[in-house]
Amino acid sequence: MAELIHANGDQSTVQPRIPQRGFSLSELYAIIGCKTVQAIALADGRTMWMDEEGKLQGGLLIVNEKATKLLVEAGGIPGDEVVGNVLITEPGEVK
Numbered sequence: 001m002a003e004l005i006h007a008n009g010d011q012s013t014v015q016p017r018i019p020q021r022g023f024s025l026s027e028l029y030a031i032i033g034c035k036t037v038q039a040i041a042l043a044d045g046r047t048m049w050m051d052e053e054g055k056l057q058g059g060l061l062i063v064n065e066k067a068t069k070l071l072v073e074a075g076g077i078p079g080d081e082v083v084g085n086v087l088i089t090e091p092g093e094v095k
Contacts, residue, residue: 003088004031007062014087022095023087032085042074047089054083 001013002023014031016023028037034051042048048070055061067082 002090002093005064005066005086005088007064007084009064009066011066016093022093023089024095028087028094031087034084040071040074040076042070042088045091047091047094048074048082048086049089049094050082050086051084055081057083 001015004012004014006012016027023031025037028049029035032049032051034054036052037049038052040048040050048067050064050067051057061083064082064084064086067086068080070088071080071082072078
């Protein structure tokens, strides 16, 4: 089951509409709340899906501290931050 990490730090579990099929791209967009996604391979084998254009959006940007920590642990760019909601999936959960 996938984990949704909201920008405010809250976490919840989500599953695809059809679990046997896995998450579709349109489901990722709807869950994260974006139009383009970026996949980051995490150190533990899971994948973090985030809004590829999150930092380019106008208005108040909410840094996702939990997701930023995961990005750093995965070898991300020092000082980089994740903005908005992210979905963490197990291998094979996205088709």
